[in-house]
Amino acid sequence: MTHLVPTPAQLRWQQLEFGVFIHFGINTFAGKEWSDGTVPASDFNPTELDAGTWVRTAKEAGARYLILTAKHHDGFCLWPTATTDYSVTSSPWRAGEGDVVREVADACAEQGIGLGLYLSPWDRNADCYGDPAAYDDFYVQQLTELCTGYGPLMELWFDGAGSVGREYDWARIIAVVKEHQPHAMIFNMGQPTIRWVGNENGLASDPVDYVVDRTSDTQYTDSSSGLHAGHYLPPECDVSIRRGWFWHPDDEPKSVEHLLAIYYQSVGMGANLLLNLPPDTRGLIPDEDSARLKEWKAERDRRLSGAVEASVENHDGGATLRFPAPVTFNHLELVEDLHSGQRITRHMVSNDGADLLDAMTVGNRRIHQLPAITASELHVKVSGNGGRLVSARVYGGALEAGVPAIPEGYEAPTDAPE
Ligand code: FUL
Numbered sequence: 001m002t003h004l005v006p007t008p009a010q011l012r013w014q015q016l017e018f019g020v021f022i023h024f025g026i027n028t029f030a031g032k033e034w035s036d037g038t039v040p041a042s043d044f045n046p047t048e049l050d051a052g053t054w055v056r057t058a059k060e061a062g063a064r065y066l067i068l069t070a071k072h073h074d075g076f077c078l079w080p081t082a083t084t085d086y087s088v089t090s091s092p093w094r095a096g097e098g099d100v101v102r103e104v105a106d107a108c109a110e111q112g113i114g115l116g117l118y119l120s121p122w123d124r125n126a127d128c129y130g131d132p133a134a135y136d137d138f139y140v141q142q143l144t145e146l147c148t149g150y151g152p153l154m155e156l157w158f159d160g161a162g163s164v165g166r167e168y169d170w171a172r173i174i175a176v177v178k179e180h181q182p183h184a185m186i187f188n189m190g191q192p193t194i195r196w197v198g199n200e201n202g203l204a205s206d207p208v209d210y211v212v213d214r215t216s217d218t219q220y221t222d223s224s225s226g227l228h229a230g231h232y233l234p235p236e237c238d239v240s241i242r243r244g245w246f247w248h249p250d251d252e253p254k255s256v257e258h259l260l261a262i263y264y265q266s267v268g269m270g271a272n273l274l275l276n277l278p279p280d281t282r283g284l285i286p287d288e289d290s291a292r293l294k295e296w297k298a299e300r301d302r303r304l305s306g307a308v309e310a311s312v313e314n315h316d317g318g319a320t321l322r323f324p325a326p327v328t329f330n331h332l333e334l335v336e337d338l339h340s341g342q343r344i345t346r347h348m349v350s351n352d353g354a355d356l357l358d359a360m361t362v363g364n365r366r367i368h369q370l371p372a373i374t375a376s377e378l379h380v381k382v383s384g385n386g387g388r389l390v391s392a393r394v395y396g397g398a399l400e401a402g403v404p405a406i407p408e409g410y411e412a413p414t415d416a417p418e
Pocket of ligand 1: 033159160161238245
C-alpha cells in the first residue's frame with residue numbers, strides 16, 4: 001500500500017472544503033443546458049450583472065472559492081478573447097466593453113476568496129475544432145489569456161463532456177498552467193491534481209480514498225492522463241442547487257434538507273463540495289436561491305454549534321479522546337493528519353465499551369451524526385498503517401436534529417442535454 005503525500009497546494013485546497021460553481025453564459029439566455037454554438041452572441045445581455053453579489057452570496061454560505069464557466073461547451077467566451085468573436089465583445093452587454101471574468105476576478109480578490117475557471121475543451125463554435133492541431137493552438141491561447149490576465153487562479157476545471165475519443169495535446173495545455181499558475185489545482189483531465197467524485201449529485205461515499213489509480217470512475221474517462229497506479233487525487237463533489245447547471249425560469253432550488261444531506265456526504269466525508277449557483281438573465285443569483293442558502297448555512301451552524309474540543313492521545317492502533325468534563329453531543333468530528341498521506345482506512349469509536357460507530361476513512365474532516373450521548377472519553381480504534389488524528393471535537397447545539405435524507409426518487413439529470 002502506497003502512502004503518497006499531498007503537495008502543500010493540494011492540502012491547502014482540501015482545507016478550503018467548500019466552493020461555489022457559477023454556470024453563466026449564452027445558455028442562460030437561450031434557456032439551455034448545452035447549446036450548439038449557434039446562439040447569437042447578441043443574446044447575451046444581463047441587465048443587472050453584479051459579480052460582487054455572487055461572491056458575497058458564496059461567502060455568506062461559507063464558500064472559500066468560486067469557479068466560473070469562462071467558456072462552456074458552446075464556445076461563448078465570458079472574456080474579450082483575441083481567439084474568437086464569439087464572446088462578450090460581440091454582445092450588447094456593457095456595449096461590448098464588458099469582461100465577466102475580470103469582474104468576477106476583481107470581486108473575488110476584493111472579498112478574499114479564491115478564483116477558479118472552467119474552460120471547456122469541447123467547443124461547438126470554434127471553426128477549427130475539427131482540426132486537432134489548430135484547435136490545440138486556439139485552446140492554448142485561450143488558456144494563456146486566462147492564466148495571465150486575471151491574477152492567481154486556484155483551480156482550472158477541465159470538463160470531459162463531449163470529448164470522449166478526442167485527444168488534446170495535454171502536455172502542452174498543462175505546461176501553460178504549470179508556467180503561469182503553478183499552485184492551481186487541475187481538475188479531472190490532463191495531469192490532474194484533484195478528481196471528479198464520479199457523480200453530479202454532490203455525493204461522496206465511504207471510503208473516500210485520496211490515493212487512486214484512475215481519475216474518473218465513470219463516463220468522462222480521460223485516456224491521455226497516463227495515470228495508473230497510486231496518485232494522490234482528492235475528490236471534488238459537484239452539484240447544482242437546482243436541477244440544471246444553468247438558470248431556467250421553471251427550475252427551483254433544492255430543499256435545506258437535501259442540501260444538508262449533500263453537505264454531510266461531501267465535506268462531512270472528507271471531500272470538497274462545489275455547489276453550483278446559476279445566475280439568472282439579470283446576472284443575479286435569484287432571491288429564492290440566496291434565501292435557501294442562508295437557511296442552509298444557519299442550519300449547518302446550528303447543528304455544528306456548542307463545540308467541545310477533545311484532547312487527542314494517539315497510540316498504536318488508535319486514539320483516546322478526552323473532554324474536560326462529561327459532554328452531551330450528537331455530532332463527532334475527526335481530522336486526520338494528512339501530511340504523511342491518508343492512512344486511516346477504517347475507524348471505530350466506542351464509549352465505555354459500547355460501540356458508537358464503525359466507518360472507513362477520516363481524511364480532511366469526517367463528521368458523524370449520532371444519536372445523542374453523554375461521554376467524557378471516547379476510544380477510537382484505527383486501521384491503517386500509522387494513521388493519526390490531529391483533532392477531534394463534538395457538537396451538542398442541536399441534539400434533536402434529524403438525519404437529513406436525499407428526497408426519495410431524486411436523480412440528477414444524467415443524459416446529455418440537448
Ligand atoms: C458537465 C457538463 O456537461 C455540464 O454542462 C456541467 O458543466 C457539469 C459541471 O459538467 O460535464
